[in-house]
Amino acid sequence: MKISVVVGDLSSSGAGRWGGAVRPFLLSQALQQLNLEVEMVGFVDNDREPAINQSIPIISVPKKHNIYPQFLISAQQLLRQITGEIIYAYKPKPTSWGLSLIKKMQTGRRVILDIDDWELSWHGGEQWKYHPTFKQLARDLLKPDGAFRQPDHPFYLKWMESLVSKADVITTHNQFLQKRFGGVYVPNGKDVNLFDPTKYDPQQSRSDYGLSDYRILMFPGAPRPYKGVEDVLMALDLLDQPDLRLVIVGGSPYDDYDNELTNKWGRWIIKIPKTPASEMPRIVAAAHIIVIPQRDSPAAMAQFPLKLTDGMAMAKPVLSTYVGDIPEILGDTGYLVEPNSPQQLADSIRQIFEHWEEADAKAIKAREKCVEKYSLEAMAVILSKVIAGLSV
Incomplete structure (x- = not known):
């Protein structure tokens, strides 16, 4: 069985930091211990180095445009690269969970969603609201650098959170997230043979x-x-x-x-x-x-x-x-x-x-x-x- 781990940011400042010692790589290593074939698929900004890991095949898709609607071109390229029988989306973001849901609708494949952060907490959590004036809404939608052109704008993050029940399984790594989103507790594991x-x-x-x-x-x-x-x-x-x-x-x-x-x-x-x-x-x-x-x-x-x-x-x-x-x-x-x-x-x-x-x-x-x-x-x-x- 092949599993595609879908990551929104595989750059050296995202999941690629620490040489791949963060959550999606830990999940991939643990899955490999079950004799499963694992690939990691995700975006990399043009000006960033992609993640490198000798034990996990990594397919990085250049994010040629980081704004909507141009970003959808890169999104289509990433969707074509997801080939696993099971999809494992890392973080409830449009760039990972959103595309994994689309792939599920296209193919009927099972999707696991891993939640390792409360993404809205970076934007005020429950206090975040969007109540724009008409002019502000127009600017956010129409200006070249408008807020709604950003793939991970908090409005989209909140939308993605509302869709977590669409996952076949949710995994989390602490009680706070499990109480909020449900799912199976999977702690962050350490390579105790390396860290000996x-x-x-x-x-x-x-x-x-x-x-x-x-x-x-x-x-x-x-x-x-x-x-x-x-x-x-x-x-x-x-x-x-x-x-x-x-x-x-x-x-x-x-x-x-x-x-x-x-x-x-x-x-x-x-x-x-x-x-x-x-x-x-x-x-x-x-x-x-x-x-x-x-x-x-x-x-x-x-x-x-x-x-x-x-x-x-x-x-x-x-x-x-x-x-x-x-x-x-x-x-x-x-x-x-x-x-x-x-x-x-x-x-x-x-x-x-x-x-x-x-x-x-x-x-x-x-x-x-x-x-x-x-x-x-x-x-x-x-x-x-x-x-x-x-x-x-």
């Missing part, structure tokens, strides 16, 4: 990346305001211990938020450039503590932070917040504080270093829990039941 702490020497990793002189807090992701990196930096101000550093890996592909952090807290920050997914375990090995200080916001509630299982799989002490599913995922194998609380973060950082043997024991348990519940193998077990249900 016995394969890496922490001291050597710290030496390789110029970190030997410091105690390292690591944020292996793209900083954004809701991810709480500022709270960690404020905690470092409170601690004021000169050998502490926050290492940010990869940085943000979205905006200049990284520079804002550096301008204010540069003395605490060390940046490591974006790196292939295969190199991430070596970088994570250099950390003393992995920090995931999510703030209490709709965007954070709807996420399963991939960097959480980076730390768990690599048996690192993980310090995070009581937000979304994080308390359940981490449980008693890590450290949790209230969101938006630099003082609690500072206290926990101090506690971890002062009671290192206890922290190390927790980290070993975190690795065990990750292998059991948050591995690619665990994902594959759940997906096998999803696929079997479609085949009945």
